Amino acid sequence: MPPKPLRECKVRGCRELTRDGYCHTHADGKQQEAKYYNKHVRDKRSTRFYYSKEWRQTRKLVLSRDSFLCQRCLKQNRVVPADTVHHIVEVKQDWNKRLDLNNLVSLCGRCHNKVHGKRGS
Template sequence: MITIPMKVCSKINCNKLIDFRKTYCDEHKELQRESKVNYDSLRYERDSKYRGFYNKKEWKHARRSSMLRHDWLCQECLRNGLYTEADVVDHIIELRDDWDKRLDQSNLQPLCNACHNVKTIREKNKRKEKSN
């Protein structure tokens, strides 16, 4: 018989045990929908300029050029002696920091999802430290 791990509901001060794949107990499950709606609306307002940019033809052309120039290989893995296919093209200097470099090929690098996630977390932490 397989036992499913349990965890505590994410609602503050609710100690009900729930399936580890869920976030809230049945009593508080509406909070998950509410949280998602709030997050999506804030992100839409905050990032509308950037989201629009990624849908433009200029970005798609710059992205493809960068991938071709680097043979579709993750540049971070390559620096570590690994050959991994790139999934995304990353801005070395973030758009938020320098909008003018958004299409500059010297500011673009193909990365695999794993390397891109590590870089994103590192940059978020740096931003947090600067604001504190």
């Protein structure tokens, strides 16, 4: 198998080429940032929930219900496979709706990022 192609580092303005997303200069900083976030900022209860058996079963059920298609794209007459199950009302806002099928929708990664206002979509 051929190696991944070289691409510019993900840090804005850095022109260093890499195969791993971040160049050697920026890789350590991003790893330290992620470790800090995981240890001090990330919500532990939500993290445990997303690894639970009940979430995995509910997620499969929702994807199956939605025919494994992105429901947002489908409304725009585009057929795109879904890879994410999105909470309409976030888990942090209402813990009781975390497994409510009416609060869950299948989305593709791009639409999920748009819903959360993330770049790169």
